[in-house]
Amino acid sequence: MFFRAWQRLSSVVLGLALAPAAMADWGLNMPQGITEVSQSIFELHMLIFWICVWIGVVVFGVMFYSIFKHRKSKGAVASKFHESLGLELLWTAVPTVILIAMAVPATSVLIQMYDTTNSDVDIKITGHQWKWQYDYLGEDVGFFSNLTTTDDEIYNRTEKGENYLEEVDNHVVVPTGKKVRFLITSNDVIHAWWVPEIAVKKDAIPGYINESWAMIPEGQEGIYRGKCAELCGVQHGFMPIVLEAVTADEYQVWLDDQRAGKVAEAAAAQGDFSYDELMVEGAAVYARSCAGCHGTEGQGMGSIFPALAGSPMALNDMAGHIDIVINGKPGSAMQSFSAQLTDVEIAAVITFERNAWGNDTGETVTPKMIIDAKK
Amino acid sequence: MILPAFGIVSQIIPTFARKPLFGYASMVYATSSIAFLSFIVWAHHMFTVGLPLQAELFFMYATMLIAIPTGVKVFNWVSTMFRGSMTFETPMLFALAFVVLFTIGGFSGLMLSIAPADFQYHDTYFVVAHFHYVLVPGALFGIIAGVYYWLPKWTGHYYNESLGKFHFWMSFIGVNVTFFPMHFIGLAGMPRRIPDYALQFADFNAIATVGAFVFGFSQLIFLYLLIKTIRGGEKATDQVWEGAEGLEWTIPSPAPYHTFAEPPHVK
Amino acid sequence: MTTATASHDDHGPAKGIMRWVLTTNHKDIGSMYLWFSFIMLLTGGVMALIVRAELFQPGMQLIRPEFYNQMTTMHGLIMVFGAIMPAFVGLANWMVPLMIGAPDMALPRMNNWSFWILPFAFGMLLFTLFTEAGAPNFGWTFYAPLSTTYAPSSVTYFIFGVHMMGISSIMGAINIIVTILNLRAPGMTLMKMPLFVWTWFITAYLLVAVMPVLAGVVTMMLMDIHFGTAFLTRQVVVILYCSNTCSGSLVTLKCI
Numbered sequence: 045m046f047f048r049a050w051q052r053l054s055s056v057v058l059g060l061a062l063a064p065a066a067m068a069d070w071g072l073n074m075p076q077g078i079t080e081v082s083q084s085i086f087e088l089h090m091l092i093f094w095i096c097v098w099i100g101v102v103v104f105g106v107m108f109y110s111i112f113k114h115r116k117s118k119g120a121v122a123s124k125f126h127e128s129l130g131l132e133l134l135w136t137a138v139p140t141v142i143l144i145a146m147a148v149p150a151t152s153v154l155i156q157m158y159d160t161t162n163s164d165v166d167i168k169i170t171g172h173q174w175k176w177q178y179d180y181l182g183e184d185v186g187f188f189s190n191l192t193t194t195d196d197e198i199y200n201r202t203e204k205g206e207n208y209l210e211e212v213d214n215h216v217v218v219p220t221g222k223k224v225r226f227l228i229t230s231n232d233v234i235h236a237w238w239v240p241e242i243a244v245k246k247d248a249i250p251g252y253i254n255e256s257w258a259m260i261p262e263g264q265e266g267i268y269r270g271k272c273a274e275l276c277g278v279q280h281g282f283m284p285i286v287l288e289a290v291t292a293d294e295y296q297v298w299l300d301d302q303r304a305g306k307v308a309e310a311a312a313a314q315g316d317f318s319y320d321e322l323m324v325e326g327a328a329v330y331a332r333s334c335a336g337c338h339g340t341e342g343q344g345m346g347s348i349f350p351a352l353a354g355s356p357m358a359l360n361d362m363a364g365h366i367d368i369v370i371n372g373k374p375g376s377a378m379q380s381f382s383a384q385l386t387d388v389e390i391a392a393v394i395t396f397e398r399n400a401w402g403n404d405t406g407e408t409v410t411p412k413m414i415i416d417a418k419k
Numbered sequence: 420m421i422l423p424a425f426g427i428v429s430q431i432i433p434t435f436a437r438k439p440l441f442g443y444a445s446m447v448y449a450t451s452s453i454a455f456l457s458f459i460v461w462a463h464h465m466f467t468v469g470l471p472l473q474a475e476l477f478f479m480y481a482t483m484l485i486a487i488p489t490g491v492k493v494f495n496w497v498s499t500m501f502r503g504s505m506t507f508e509t510p511m512l513f514a515l516a517f518v519v520l521f522t523i524g525g526f527s528g529l530m531l532s533i534a535p536a537d538f539q540y541h542d543t544y545f546v547v548a549h550f551h552y553v554l555v556p557g558a559l560f561g562i563i564a565g566v567y568y569w570l571p572k573w574t575g576h577y578y579n580e581s582l583g584k585f586h587f588w589m590s591f592i593g594v595n596v597t598f599f600p601m602h603f604i605g606l607a608g609m610p611r612r613i614p615d616y617a618l619q620f621a622d623f624n625a626i627a628t629v630g631a632f633v634f635g636f637s638q639l640i641f642l643y644l645l646i647k648t649i650r651g652g653e654k655a656t657d658q659v660w661e662g663a664e665g666l667e668w669t670i671p672s673p674a675p676y677h678t679f680a681e682p683p684h685v686k
Numbered sequence: 687m688t689t690a691t692a693s694h695d696d697h698g699p700a701k702g703i704m705r706w707v708l709t710t711n712h713k714d715i716g717s718m719y720l721w722f723s724f725i726m727l728l729t730g731g732v733m734a735l736i737v738r739a740e741l742f743q744p745g746m747q748l749i750r751p752e753f754y755n756q757m758t759t760m761h762g763l764i765m766v767f768g769a770i771m772p773a774f775v776g777l778a779n780w781m782v783p784l785m786i787g788a789p790d791m792a793l794p795r796m797n798n799w800s801f802w803i804l805p806f807a808f809g810m811l812l813f814t815l816f817t818e819a820g821a822p823n824f825g826w827t828f829y830a831p832l833s834t835t836y837a838p839s840s841v842t843y844f845i846f847g848v849h850m851m852g853i854s855s856i857m858g859a860i861n862i863i864v865t866i867l868n869l870r871a872p873g874m875t876l877m878k879m880p881l882f883v884w885t886w887f888i889t890a891y892l893l894v895a896v897m898p899v900l901a902g903v904v905t906m907m908l909m910d911i912h913f914g915t916a917f918l919t920r921q922v923v924v925i926l927y928c929s930n931t932c933s934g935s936l937v938t939l940k941c942i
Contacts, residue, residue: 074539074606082539089536096526103497104519110500111515115507116437122504126439135494136487143483146533151476153535158472173836198615200745208744209617233832236467236542240608245538247468250831254469273467273542273610275825277832278752281613345752348819348838377836422892423774426885440881447877447884454888458895464827554770559727562773565882566720569781573717597738612825614754615746624741631738635731642724665880666871667784674713674784676699683787685873 075240078264078289082243084153092146099142157243160255163225165218171228171235171248171272172379174279174336178216181227185302188384189214190332191282195340198282209281210269213332215288219295221262228254231379233277239270239287247274260289277377278345279336313387313411319395322408326396329389334397337377342401348377353401362407365394366417387414421521421553422450424561425492428514430665431568432496435511436503437662442495449488449495456485466537475534482532489525493518508660509583513564516556516591524552527602542612545605551598556591563590563641570645571659575673576652578644586640593634600626707802710794712779715801719776722804726768729812733761755823756815762826763844767851768808775858778886782862785880787871792864800857807850814840834910841911845904852897859893862886 076086114120166181172188179186189212196202198209205211218224228237230248238245242258270285290298331340337349344351352358357365369390372380381390394409433440440446463482466475496518505511527549531537540546571577600623605611609620616624655672666685670678699705699714709715737757740748749757779797783790791797814821819838822828833841866879866887879887909915 072603072606075608085535085539088533089530089539092530092533092536096529100522100526103493103522107497107500107515107518110497110503111505114436114501114503114505116504117506120502120504122436122438123502124439125441125502126499127442127444131498132442132445132491132495136491139487139490143486147480147483150479150533150535154475154479155472157535157538158475198746200747204618204744207617209615233836234829238542238610240539243539245467245541247465249468252469271608271610271613274829275612275755275832277836278755278823280755281610281615281751348836422885422889423777423882426880426882427777429881429885443881444877446881450881450885450888454892457892554765558770558774562723562770562777565777565781569777572784573713573780612755612758614740614749614751616741616744618744621744625743628738628742631735635735638728638731642728645724665785666787666874667781670784676711676713677789678784679787679789679871682789682871685787685871685878 077241077243078260078268079242079258080261081153081157081258082241084149084156085243088149088153091149095142095146157256160225160257162223163257164222165224166227167216167218167224168227168229169216169237169248171230171232171237171276171283172384173232173277173377174272174283175333175384176216176237176272176283176285177231177384178214180299183299185299185306186383187214187302189216189286191284192332193282195331195335207269210271210284210286212284212286215267215286217288217290217295217298218258218260219292220260220265220289221292223257223259225255225257228256232377234274235272235276235283236274237270237285238273239268239285241268241270242287245273262291265289265291282336309386309388313415315411317388317391317410319408322392322395322410323399324392325389326392326394327400329385329393330396330400333381333385334393342397342403352397353403355403358397358403359405362394362398362409363417365398366390366409366414369394370414370417382418387411387418390414421558421561422453424517424521424558425450427561427565427568428496428517431510431514431564432499432518434568434660434662434664435508435514436500436505438499438503440495441498441501442491445491446495449491452488453485456481456488460485463532463537466534467541479532479534483529486525486529486532493522493525506661508567508580509578509587510564510568512584512587512591513560513567516587517560517564520552520556520560520594524549524557527552540605542610543605544601544609544611547611548598548601548605551601555598556594560590566645568660569667570648571655572667572672572674574649574652575655576648577655578648578652582640582644582647586637586644589637589640590634593630593637596630597627597634598630600624600630708798710790710798712783712791712794712797715791715797716776716779716781718801719772719779719804722801723769723771723773723776726764726772726808730761730764730769733757733764737761752820752823755825756821759822759825760811760815763811763822764808766826767848768804771855772804774886774889775855777882778858778862782865782883782886783869785883786866786869786874788865788869791861792869793861796857797861800854800861803850803854803857807847807854810843810850811847814843817843828904828907830907830910834907837911842908845908848904849901852901855893856897859890859897862890863894866890 074086074089076083168179168181170177170179175191176189177186178189191209192211192213193205193209194202197204226237226244226246228246228248229252230250232250234250235248236245237248242260244256244258246254246256248254266289268287268289270287272280272283337345338352339345342351342353357368368378370380370382372378385393388411391409391411391414395407397403398405398407398409429440429446460478460482463478466478527545531540531546531549567578567583604620604623607620609616657670657672658668659672666683669683699709699711706714706718736749737754740746740754779791817840819840822838822841822844824833824837866883870879
């Protein structure tokens with residue numbers, strides 16, 4: 045680890061020495077983005093930036109001129125002037141004019157950003173600790189989106205992948221050439237949904253729905269990555285967003301696939317599963333959905349997130365265990381997994397929790413038991 | 420909480436430029452307007468929480484207005500230096516660094532005040548860079564400048580000037596190496612308050628960490644200098660600085676335990 | 687004033703530790719404020735270095751995310767309320783009376799009290815690091831409900847700590863206002879005051895106006911956590927709350 049740290053340090057020093065050639069791929073500036081709004085914002089940003097640069101050049105120019113010319117060691121004698129009404133009025137008036145010149149384009153961009161009317165697609169986005177839920181309103185399609193970067197990568201046990209911390213299992217898919225409206229809310233604490241390339245950032249506040257929108261032009265199909273931008277607890281840095289823009293036709297196909305997948309899942313839950321199958325599936329589900337709070341070895345975390353290894357519920361109270369996974373525990377960080385996981389996944393993870401880390405109850409929880417418990 | 424730092428710098432620059440402060444009255448009015456405006460701009464921290472458009476516009480305009488009195492102050496400081504007779508003792512160095520770096524923090528503040536652009540800046544390292552530029556080379560450098568400026572009056576000894584200058588340059592380099600790259604990683608899209616980050620932010624983060632350690636450890640120089648000055652050093656005169664003016668320079672150095680038992684008369 | 691009548695002989699300070707505990711001398715109190723803030727600067731600095739060391743490379747190397755959040759939160763609170771603000775108050779204590787020709791601060795006993803609250807407030811805040819639940823981890827802007835329903839149990843110490851430093855700030859600010867208004871030397875008109883005095887005069891009014899708002903916010907948090915109220919859970923109030931927090935802790939402290 046220290047060797048790698050040293051390598052990085054050397055590469056940094058080297059990079060500075062070779063600047064600016066090495067700087068080119070370092071990402072110094074805001075992305076221009078792919079939508080009309082994001083490009084207006086970028087232009088606004090550059091406008092203000094250059095205004096600031098020029099003010100800086102003038103003010104610091106005068107200042108450094110005085111520092112070099114009017115120093116005592118060069119025999120400068122201080123003059124006595126200490127006010128000038130005209131000058132003072134001038135440098136109050138000039139910034140005012142500059143500010144008005146900045147405010148005009150800023151206002152028009154802001155008005156454009158707030159116009160969420162006449163949308164073609166509505167997606168409800170719900171923040172959870174620590175994942176995003178997407179519901180396509182009126183389409184009967186909805187899913188959760190979890191980080192897929194593994195703990196081994198995060199804790200430096202294996203090489204980090206290309207999209208380290210910026211990859212999820214289910215992408216949020218949007219069509220190009222259509223106005224997509226995002227309705228953003230939260231299930232627990234305040235999150236913020238942010239994709240820089242489309243310049244959408246809105247706080248997700250529990251009990252409150254925020255609106256925003258984006259229209260990705262045709263020809264800009266691709267994958268765009270974003271992150272949660274408001275501190276939302278321990279795993280705040282581990283709930284990214286992956287937005288996939290596809291053509292309108294591909295979007296329709298994708299919607300149909302999603303609906304078909306749901307039907308297949310419901311049918312699968314009626315089938316029979318062996319203990320071994322459930323344990324394998326359960327371990328995967330646990331790592332994805334539970335380990336963030338309850339620990340990779342079921343050891344819990346601090347005083348807020350209880351341990352599962354050796355817990356009385358996991359050892360003795362099967363009905364309670366099923367209930368808390370399905371319905372969550374109100375007023376605590378334990379959320380309802382009823383919509384988040386399929387019946388098979390819930391059954392598998394409960395089976396896993398009741399048999400892993402020395403909780404050897406030998407019990408199997410089947411998907412049918414979950415379906416019954418949900419009734 | 421930056422206002423007293425403005426005050427300190429407004430004491431120091433005239434002293435070392437050997438010239439009265441330019442625009443005293445407008446400084447007072449600018450300070451008052453900043454105080455007034457700061458009551459009506461609070462929502463600029465929440466442009467992204469979903470305020471109604473009208474509220475958003477109001478807070479954007481109000482926040483932009485703060486740039487005007489702040490600008491007046493910077494212009495006044497620069498005019499105070501202009502055609503002065505400057506020397507560059509440690510308090511002056513910190514005050515000059517304050518003017519330059521605080522202004523940079525002010526520029527990024529102006530950029531943040533533009534609500535549409537703030538949707539891209541909000542809660543990223545750009546904000547972290549901004550308020551650290553305001554608070555560290557702003558407020559903190561103001562305080563350190565004040566300590567160097569009044570230290571001979573407090574202790575009766577001059578501090579070691581070369582050690583003070585060494586402390587200044589280490590701090591100045593450390594601060595900039597730490598916080599300037601944060602502008603870049605913020606614009607490139609790194610959110611604040613995350614313990615781990617995607618790979619494209621790695622290089623600038625490594626630089627910032629190196630800078631932070633330089634800055635942190637250079638404060639130990641300051642600690643050493645303070646203790647050394649309290650324990651002894653060249654005897655300070657009552658006036659302390661050639662160009663200093665004001666009642667505090669009329670009393671002996673070190674300042675006796677009780678001062679002005681008889682009120683002085685100010686003409 | 688006692689200091690004025692006792693000036694028949696320029697007697698020095700008392701001896702030993704009690705000099706510092708009982709002192710009402712503005713210079714002693716100013717020095718204590720400055721040393722206190724320097725200690726807090728180093729404490730908060732160590733936390734910042736822990737944060738930066740973790741961020742040196744991608745991946746988690748030195749600490750866990752939960753401790754990282756505690757470090758960033760405590761760094762913010764300690765630097766703003768423990769380092770920057772007391773340092774300014776310390777400079778004001780030392781220099782404002784000297785600059786306006788006053789023998790001492792107008793309310794010297796309150797001055798002693800407003801300093802000695804601070805070590806206890808920050809002792810309480812730092813103590814949370816050693817509790818089982820860990821220190822506050824919700825960021826120094828403490829947005830609900832992350833800072834209420836989802837907060838570690840140590841949040842109560844944090845709330846009382848903020849109350850105490852709020853009391854200290856308000857007392858310090860009142861003292862500065864009263865000193866500047868009443869104890870200026872003859873001929874020292876308002877528009878002759880040095881700018882350091884002017885800026886502190888204005889800042890003191892800001893502190894008096896805003897500290898109660900901040901105290902109100904943390905009191906609402908306290909009530910929500912322990913007495914089953916729901917000030918900060920209804921949607922409208924969340925917005926109001928954010929505004930309070932912002933106006934309280936952020937804007938006035940930065941004033942920019």
